[in-house]
Amino acid sequence: MTKSVDDIARGDQAGDDQDPVHREQQTFGDNPLEVRDTDHYTHEYVGGFVDKWDDLIDWKKRYESEGSFFIDQLRARGVETVLDAAAGTGFHSVRLLEEGFETVSADGSPQMLAKAFSNGLAYNGHILRVVNADWRWLNRDVHGEYDAIICLGNSFTHLFSERDRRKALAEFYAMLKHDGVLIIDQRNYDSILDNGFSSKHTYYYAGEDVSAEPDHIDDGLARFKYTFPDKSEFFLNMYPLRKDYMRRLMREVGFQRIDTYGDFQETYGEDEPDFYIHVAEKS
Numbered sequence: 001m002t003k004s005v006d007d008i009a010r011g012d013q014a015g016d017d018q019d020p021v022h023r024e025q026q027t028f029g030d031n032p033l034e035v036r037d038t039d040h041y042t043h044e045y046v047g048g049f050v051d052k053w054d055d056l057i058d059w060k061k062r063y064e065s066e067g068s069f070f071i072d073q074l075r076a077r078g079v080e081t082v083l084d085a086a087a088g089t090g091f092h093s094v095r096l097l098e099e100g101f102e103t104v105s106a107d108g109s110p111q112m113l114a115k116a117f118s119n120g121l122a123y124n125g126h127i128l129r130v131v132n133a134d135w136r137w138l139n140r141d142v143h144g145e146y147d148a149i150i151c152l153g154n155s156f157t158h159l160f161s162e163r164d165r166r167k168a169l170a171e172f173y174a175m176l177k178h179d180g181v182l183i184i185d186q187r188n189y190d191s192i193l194d195n196g197f198s199s200k201h202t203y204y205y206a207g208e209d210v211s212a213e214p215d216h217i218d219d220g221l222a223r224f225k226y227t228f229p230d231k232s233e234f235f236l237n238m239y240p241l242r243k244d245y246m247r248r249l250m251r252e253v254g255f256q257r258i259d260t261y262g263d264f265q266e267t268y269g270e271d272e273p274d275f276y277i278h279v280a281e282k283s
């Protein structure tokens with residue numbers, strides 16, 4: 001049976017508590033603020049949080065607020081093949097397949113990929129081509145060259161060391177065709193670090209009655225708490241990337257032109273947007 005985006009947003013959790021993959025719980029140990037480790041994401045996108053992720057991001061609202069921004073960026077460059085490197089539960093992969101792009105969906109969390117695969121199937125019967133791969137060793141597990149790589153939903157912020165960030169960007173660069181494009185987004189951490197947190201939740205985390213708020217912020221850690229209507233709470237530990245630092249890294253890895261948009265707009269005030277989107281061209 002084909003499901004609508006609403007059905008997918010509600011989630012189909014029948015039998016999940018029988019399943020060891022869904023039973024695994026988030027673990028941050030005795031001192032969660034000490035967890036500043038790139039490898040830890042595989043312990044964060046597990047169990048109940050994976051099932052709740054689609055409530056958090058609300059596919060339908062996200063579809064409406066993004067509009068055709070990413071599709072337009074890709075079409076303007078004649079893109080045909082896309083690697084969705086942080087596929088998560090498959091929102092962008094499904095969108096790209098619907099729009100006719102040849103898409104491969106990679107992620108380092110097998111639980112997220114399992115959910116992406118079932119979401120794809122439920123949404124017009126798309127068979128996602130999923131690959132379990134960490135960005136730092138992407139070329140080992142994903143093959144071929146792509147016109148575009150996307151890494152969206154504030155994913156890159158899971159890398160905690162500069163070495164890991166450079167390695168991931170180098171892997172992306174190597175997998176792109178000579179004129180390929182990389183699109184990475186990130187939360188506006190400059191504003192959070194400099195002015196404190198405020199979010200209209202308009203663009204990404206648009207789920208009704210779901211809150212996403214910082215639990216702790218310092219120069220090396222942005223720990224966010226996600227609270228759901230059933231009072232369940234989950235956390236993500238992320239690195240608060242500054243916008244200009246991120247742009248510099250992409251330039252240093254070899255990208256020639258980097259355009260940064262704020263909440264899908266070309267112009268923005270320095271502390272206005274919730275999210276920045278970097279569009280980096282290889283040539």
Ligand code: SAM
Pocket residue numbers: 041045057085086087088089090091106107108109112133134135136151152153154155158159
């Ligand atoms: N792009 C999806 C979205 O927008 O809904 C998912 C975003 S979620 C915040 C971040 C995703 O990045 C997770 O699915 C996580 O498993 C993945 N991820 C984090 N670090 C990774 C790494 N080093 N290699 C591969 N995937 C990673």
